[in-house]
């Protein structure tokens with residue numbers, strides 16, 4: 001690792017990133033004083049801090065390779081184990097979502113398609129493989145990894161995706177397999193996961209040249225638990241009627257819990273967000289004026305349509321107040337145990353809802369609908385994401401029998417070519433009319 | 437060969453007595469079923485009536501593969517009196533199907549799952565596999581109301597090892613067998629639904645047809661890699677184009693064979709060795725480059741100048757490997773054709789033309 005590179009990395013992380021964030025804040029203030037204010041409730045103050053955090057993360061990333069060890073990891077990987085070794089962590093899924101929000105996802109996916117990845121595969125994977133092939137990214141530069149780390153708790157697709165990356169980048173790949181839990185969690189599967197976490201730790205120690213420190217692992221587990229619980233508290237504020245924030249906001253504010261989990265700045269961020277939401281709730285600020293109906297969202301969002309969809313719903317007094325996706329990062333958090341960082345991580349990461357059977361998912365949707373006071377469920381049938389989408393038609397039937405209104409909405413979380421805006425809006429409008 | 441085949445039904449009619457188990461692709465411990473005297477009937481391709489998988493309650497999205505959509509229908513309807521359905525963890529879609537079968541009342545029979553460790557052959561994976569096998573055995577024992585002894589399991593493994601050896605030999609020597617691909621595969625695919633002992637008998641007859649002094653087969657030798665040879669007129673199209681399948685890497689057939697005999701003595705250990713030792717396959721998340729090396733070696737041995745990658749529509753495991761396979765095989769000097777089918781009753785004219793053009797490019801087309 002080079003010293004100059006390390007200095008650049010630290011400078012980006014500690015100085016340039018926060019400065020850019022503050023500059024963004026000033027610009028926003030100036031815009032506001034010029035009267036350019038968007039309609040609806042005031043934007044969450046924390047959004048600026050969010051931008052600062054993510055800007056800093058991506059900016060530091062530009063100088064990370066050569067300065068510190070770099071790992072690319074899947075969103076469900078037990079990232080806590082990397083922290084004591086000083087890894088800079090890149091989340092290709094988060095990056096792909098960012099590309100989608102900026103409407104660059106399809107262009108990058110097409111690069112992968114031209115290279116030979118067929119279109120009937122996950123669009124996150126195609127976007128990321130395309131970005132790697134073309135070395136194109138809206139964040140300037142993604143650091144080259146020393147290792148790729150994938151965990152099967154979200155899907156098996158990540159193994160195919162990361163194997164492709166491993167062969168393109170010629171770097172090692174380590175997979176933590178979290179066997180799917182059909183019924184109750186089983187001990188032999190979680191033992192297997194714990195053993196693999198141990199193996200991954202040994203690999204990280206080898207790559208970073210830093211010795212394993214169990215005390216540090218415990219502290220990170222505590223930090224991750226705190227942040228996840230704070231995230232859970234934030235989500236719970238949407239139980240208030242009217243809700244002070246929406247599922248669409250949650251999709252945006254999920255960034256740090258995915259990418260910075262286990263770091264103190266992540267915990268601090270969610271404390272700030274929690275306090276702001278608490279204040280909003282106290283003042284009775286509603287994110288949707290005249291909130292009439294509250295909905296659960298299932299599956300990833302349609303990233304490139306977030307604003308349009310939220311406005312369409314809000315116009316009719318509909319609010320998505322909770323989502324299975326954003327809840328995923330709060331659901332298993334209480335199981336983190338600083339005194340047993342490996343065993344508890346095995347439980348936390350094996351039991352994420354998308355790695356659980358349909359019985360669990362049905363119960364989860366029912367309880368989210370009940371606790372958040374929803375009368376309907378929107379199930380995004382996501383062409384790109386088979387693990388999340390298989391079974392949604394059965395789920396919809398079950399929830400309808402339970403007395404909830406449901407809509408299965410065809411779409412794609414990234415690939416706008418697989419999404420018909422007119423059709424989706426037409427179906428959403430008809431769905432909302434059915435509540436009349 | 438779709439499961440409505442009369443041959444399967446009439447075979448099962450006389451063998452149903454001991455119990456039929458429906459088995460879904462790809463790899464599961466079929467030796468256990470044999471040891472418990474159960475007839476495992478595999479369903480790789482069940483053609484669903486038009487529209488049945490796209491509408492109404494309890495159905496599947498049209499962007500899921502036809503294997504899973506078809507299997508869903510069979511699970512719901514029941515199948516030839518099957519007492520259970522075995523659903524291995526082959527891919528995300530198959531895992532989802534098992535979850536629906538278990539929890540959403542979508543299966544007319546008990547569902548038994550089987551999870552492969554993903555991420556490579558390592559000590560932790562073997563330990564997991566051992567526990568998974570024991571859990572699988574316990575579930576099947578419970579449903580069948582029979583007890584498995586290690587002796588019986590050992591015998592069943594012996595039987596399947598013999599079958600695997602014979603299958604490997606038949607596939608290796610296939611140019612010395614005076615049978616066209618259509619007929620050859622009709623026999624080989626009986627393994628999907630026959631009792632192992634009956635299939636071993638059929639295979640012996642096939643082995644006896646090996647004549648190493650025979651004039652080698654005419655036509656261009658091809659390597660074919662994919663999930664399952666459906667529609668079955670695929671072989672007719674290959675044959676009509678002037679080629680034949682010299683290397684089989686279908687997940688339903690050659691790819692499931694362990695590459696070597698196991699050295700283990702204890703039955704569970706042997707099962708683990710056999711599963712871990714099967715040819716590289718994306719459904720078990722094998723590294724695509726190890727797949728390339730394996731395929732190139734086999735193509736070279738069979739002097740095949742070209743490879744057809746025959747994938748099933750919407751099959752992510754296979755589709756992700758296509759770019760690497762294509763590059764790796766082309767770098768090794770093979771020409772590659774990628775085709776995709778969806779269990780349609782017949783190959784489309786367009787696909788047939790593409791196969792013809794491919795074989796012609798390889799220097800054939802005169803047969």
Ligand code: SF4
Nearest residue numbers: 122124154155157385
């Ligand atoms: S979008 Fe779905 S298929 Fe793609 S990586 Fe995420 S969980 Fe896997």
Ligand code: SF4
Nearest residue numbers: 501503527748751752
């Ligand atoms: S997606 Fe592929 S591996 Fe999975 S069930 Fe379908 S055909 Fe088989």
